[in-house]
Amino acid sequence: MNLRLAFYGDDFTGSTDVLETLSRGGVQAVLFLDPPTKTQLAAFPNAEAVGIAGTSRSWTLEQMTVRLPEAFAVLKRLEATFTHYKVCSTFDSSPTVGSIGRAMELGLEVFRDAWVPLVVGAPTLGRYVVFGHLFARARDETVRLDRYPTMRLHPSTPMRESDLRRHLGAQTLLPTGLVDVLSVERGVRTVKERVAQLRRRGARVILFDTLTDTHLLTLGEVLAEGSERAFYVGSSGLEAALVRYWREQGTAEPQPYTAPVGPVDRLLVVSGSAAPATAAQIDTAEQAGFAAFRIDVPRLLEPETRSTERTRLLERSAAALRERSVVLYSAKGPTDPALTETRRTLERLGHPPHAISALLGAEQGTLLRDLVNEARLTRVCIAGGDTCGYAAKALGVTALELRMVVAPGAPLCLAHREGRPKLEASLKAGQVGTPNYFLAVQHGTPEGAFYD
Numbered sequence: 001m002n003l004r005l006a007f008y009g010d011d012f013t014g015s016t017d018v019l020e021t022l023s024r025g026g027v028q029a030v031l032f033l034d035p036p037t038k039t040q041l042a043a044f045p046n047a048e049a050v051g052i053a054g055t056s057r058s059w060t061l062e063q064m065t066v067r068l069p070e071a072f073a074v075l076k077r078l079e080a081t082f083t084h085y086k087v088c089s090t091f092d093s094s095p096t097v098g099s100i101g102r103a104m105e106l107g108l109e110v111f112r113d114a115w116v117p118l119v120v121g122a123p124t125l126g127r128y129v130v131f132g133h134l135f136a137r138a139r140d141e142t143v144r145l146d147r148y149p150t151m152r153l154h155p156s157t158p159m160r161e162s163d164l165r166r167h168l169g170a171q172t173l174l175p176t177g178l179v180d181v182l183s184v185e186r187g188v189r190t191v192k193e194r195v196a197q198l199r200r201r202g203a204r205v206i207l208f209d210t211l212t213d214t215h216l217l218t219l220g221e222v223l224a225e226g227s228e229r230a231f232y233v234g235s236s237g238l239e240a241a242l243v244r245y246w247r248e249q250g251t252a253e254p255q256p257y258t259a260p261v262g263p264v265d266r267l268l269v270v271s272g273s274a275a276p277a278t279a280a281q282i283d284t285a286e287q288a289g290f291a292a293f294r295i296d297v298p299r300l301l302e303p304e305t306r307s308t309e310r311t312r313l314l315e316r317s318a319a320a321l322r323e324r325s326v327v328l329y330s331a332k333g334p335t336d337p338a339l340t341e342t343r344r345t346l347e348r349l350g351h352p353p354h355a356i357s358a359l360l361g362a363e364q365g366t367l368l369r370d371l372v373n374e375a376r377l378t379r380v381c382i383a384g385g386d387t388c389g390y391a392a393k394a395l396g397v398t399a400l401e402l403r404m405v406v407a408p409g410a411p412l413c414l415a416h417r418e419g420r421p422k423l424e425a426s427l428k429a430g431q432v433g434t435p436n437y438f439l440a441v442q443h444g445t446p447e448g449a450f451y452d
Helices: 012-024 038-042 061-077 100-111 164-169 181-186 188-200 211-223 237-248 276-287 297-301 304-321 339-349 351-374 385-394 436-443
Strands: 005-009 028-034 050-051 082-086 116-119 126-132 134-140 143-144 176-179 205-208 232-235 268-271 291-294 326-329 379-383 397-407 410-417 423-428
Touching: 005 012, 005 061, 005 237, 012 028, 012 050, 012 082, 012 237, 012 385, 012 397, 012 410, 012 423, 050 061, 061 100, 082 100, 082 237, 082 268, 100 116, 100 232, 116 211, 116 237, 143 232, 164 176, 164 205, 176 188, 181 188, 181 211, 188 205, 188 211, 211 237, 268 276, 268 351, 268 385, 276 291, 276 326, 276 436, 291 304, 297 304, 297 339, 297 351, 304 326, 304 351, 326 351, 339 351, 351 379, 351 385, 379 385, 379 436, 385 397, 385 423, 397 423, 397 436
Parallel strands: 005 050, 005 082, 028 050, 082 232, 116 205, 116 232, 176 205, 268 326, 268 379, 291 326, 379 423
Antiparallel strands: 028 397, 126 134, 134 143, 397 410, 410 423
């Protein structure tokens, strides 16, 4: 297997974002939920890129230190030209949870590289890096990330600083340099000169500004030609940069993946996201006839009430699924009072705040699995990066391939399950998609082509 690229995603939806970027760019890609065995790899003989969907965005420093070197060693053995530690385009991380700085340190140790390129901007997703500051498009305006509602109020890793160098400085002592937008605008030669200058000054991490698709093409050429490194960090903007360069070189042929795949009569949506975008999607689906059931998270976490709450949700959802689609959700937006109650419950039970990802994700995954089996569903939708990872594993998913692009960064995938029927699964980060997203998934059509 001659791989162009191998990657490890720090959350599930970020990993499917890379799967989409590569597949649409003409690079045959497959995403595994665990490090693949030789037998599993052999089932995809034409793959040019292989990914592992991880959950390190929710890990503590201790967990990262133990687990990431093992994952990086697996990727290293694949001997891909590029190895990528994929982070969210909103740079979700903190000094204690999902530390990107710690991941960089561990990656440099495993791959024995002198420095690591950092590409975070992803213009297609409305993420831009300018003079080192990360901006995100929020509806009809673009704001600094520390003012972006989803990240400013994020329950696990709230963003207080948009300057990525300062944000990283709280996570690692690795010196970070910047190739700013003015240098990138001047082209490949200037970028290479600036990189050399920063390396002479001792930079171990080099961040690249990214504002336009033209900038991605420039960075793709810089990174693809004459690279002496193996290890890279960034969002799917890195793949977008490489794909654009490969396309210019004639070594990749774009594939749209926009043809409708057709509707299903019933769709089950499970949401663990508190993002405003997901709240709007829940409301729109309910208005369109979906049955919407709120998960009482404190009762699901409490050992004394867990079984009763599970039974309530299963019985009500199963009954509704006989006739229509269903949304199971844990919160509506970042100011939902349920989030405060959940934090209090975690504290009372002795769990740290970040433990909610694993605890709730596992419970939602169990609910999803049981309902898929009972209602014989063929398509599901999961909202929330951490929820997706745990729920997909509960479903027994081993690998994913791109089926159709519903919205940028939020595709419908074909889920392979050993010994079980294949399943179509839409996996999206909380902040992605228009209010019609869930309806588009049920209708099996790209979001932009759907009209309610």
